[in-house]
Amino acid sequence: MTAVTEAQPAGAPAKAGPGRRRGLRLLAVLGGVFLMLVLLRVLTGEDAITSGGTFGAALALGVPIGMAALGGLWSERAGVVNIGLEGMMIFGTWGGAYGAFTTGNPWVGLVTGVLMGALGGLLHALATVTFGVDHIVSGVALNILAPGVARYLSTIFFEGKGVSANQSPRLPEFPVLGIPGVKEPLQDLEGRHWFLVSDLAGLVRGFTTDLSALTLLAVALLVGTYFVLWRTAFGLRIRSVGENPYAAESLGVKVMSMKYVAVLVSGALAGFGGVFLAMVASSQYQEGQTGGRGYIGLAAMIFGNWRPGGLAAGTGLFGYTDALQQRGAGGAIHALLLVLAIGLFAYAAWLLWQGRRPTTPAEAAAGPRRRLYQVLASVIVGVLLLVWYLGTDEIPKELVTYSPHITTLLVLSLASQRLRMPAADGVRYRRGEGH
Template sequence: MSTGTVTKPSAAPKGGGRRKLTLPWIMLIVAAGLLLFSLVRAVSGANDLTSVGQVSGALKLAVPIGLAGLGGLWAERAGVVNIGLEGMMVLGTWFGAWAGYQWGPWVGVLVGLLGGALGGLLHAIITVTFNVNHIVSGVAINILAVGFTQYLSNFTFAEAEGGSSKQSPRVDQIYEITVPGLSEWLTDLQGKHWFFISDLAGILGGLVTNLSLLTLVALLLVPATWWLLWRTAFGLRLRSCGENPVAAESLGVNVYKYKYIAVTASGALAGLGGAFLAIVSTGIYQEGQTGGRGYIGLAAMIFGNWMPGGMALGAGLFGFTDSLKLRGGAENVHALLLLVALLLVIAALWQLYKKKYVAGALSAFFGVGFFLWYVLTDEVPSQFVDAAPYITTLLVLALSAQRLRMPKADGLPYRKGQGK
């Protein structure tokens, strides 16, 4: 009997497939992107586009999205679709605030993480053990989490001093780090509005100014996930459950165990994102404060092609567009019209170079449309500013759909011993 197992991903055929991006290429792409941002800022006069405050705010908004996306990556790499990330974030916000105002913010972080893990464990029981459709289970958890937290708030926060049935008492803030000297210097350099140099200073300044310790932990979880899933035997076994569970079982891998671990960890990461929202972002639990970030985290994971680095870039993009409406939103979003126009023109030139004339013509047409919109107007409607993060989500997913490859067994039902 042939097992048909493959322990390592097969190499791409010569002359075909996509080449892996090396570090020099990634740095070159980042530098080109920063140059484009600097050009847009200089032309539009939207100097807050890459300011220290803008970058710091974007990072704070990106972290919950990134943690949810990281949670989705863990689950889907093991073959379980986790639409329930939003509900697990809701559990994280409630449990984080409930424990945080009583016993301190770090206890709140831990309990929020555990709250999300319970949601992940429930999802694992429903999908792995009982083989219920993953989407149905995720939607049910989202609905259950909202109703459950509303019920709990009625006899916990409503009875607490400074709380109500829709919000918790205030939670003490986690210590924030500002690198003395360096932060002030970068802020001054950014304020000079020099081409490229000030933009680079603004980005670096946002990373060393008012940086919460929990933000630092969240950032470290990205390379830690990459190392654990792609550089250890544990990670290889877990990913094999999402690619070919029958082959993994034939090699002695306990597929159920790894799926349970992955989905529970997925819930814990989403719960950590919820605790971050309640403790770091606002310092308070409020009903409905997740605002769909669990779904956006799932979109960031898909944009990143089920890889931690790409997911982090997607979360950063969504966090940045979300932060625009908080700091001079109309002016900054109006400047982004020029950025979108330039990106579409570049895309059109690339498509024409690849002899994809229809796609190139469409990109050029929309690029001209966005440029005319920028030139002929001075601001954008406030509704467009509010919708910018969600429009960005849809555009990014639509444009990146052709290059995506999800785990082969993602979302497929599996029964122990089905390959025998």
């Protein structure tokens, strides 16, 4: 039988591929979210919602979470579940402080912290890839081990240096960069509070001025990860190992080596996030500094469906809500209740629209009832949030503090139905067993 394909007319524009369509869809969603924030700022008068300070703080607060999420992406794309991101970040915070303190050079601190995080990744790879330990057990063990090791090393190297054993002396700082000559004009334009124009000025100012060198490096690592994993033969090998290691093995891929490389890179990226916490978000190492950001990074990776673009969106969501609560913008967080309510109503409408599309027999048998439950849950929660917003003037301080966590979990739960993890993620691999 001969396959018949439809020829494309000469001169006709090329059809967008799946990757391009996905990118355009993501840009459209981000643009819609920004426009919603602009309208919310106008309706509520809360200028912090789209201020340059909020966007800049969101970017900085999102970096350590994003690096942990990026580390999880590398590991899990190779089929190794990495619950130990928190422990690797702890190694990174201590290593960055030790390297910077002993040499007085922040870049040495960065290298030391990254190597300490990679050491945590090596321990996880030894346990899971070589010895076949359950991935969750190994990760939890690493998270228990790391704080104890960091405390022991702090007692040896930091105690007696004018500080206690659970923190380091003040550390040298990384250079702060930005586009010269744009800060003052953008700040002046932002202060005029013109619809959309001032909001765009705040967005540009937050993303182009007073940025740590590590922030720019983190953005480069995000873009570089996408290019390496999705645009190179090496990245294809990494992803094939996470989907079907035995099929990859039959094609000559060195599965064990690929897993080791991916988990080492994972630890190094988590260590990078730890260095950022110790030397940019703060000016010294402190015990408990990670504050569960490794786990949040793991949630951001899952929210992003194991892809860099979605991962960045999840990280930005947490960073933005965290920035609002740290800047004391309680009124802005109260206004986000309205955004969440509108978002839930829009999600319910989208589910109803999806239900009108053709489905497979299996989806036709199971889909409508599940979709109905999702629509009802979205509408009910949206109505409750709307009533909460209309009936109150502010959110209790306790909820404001945990608003980033609550927002992340809410969005993650709504997105869970469309997630697809790598097929062999967490599967124990032994060379030759698949033959």
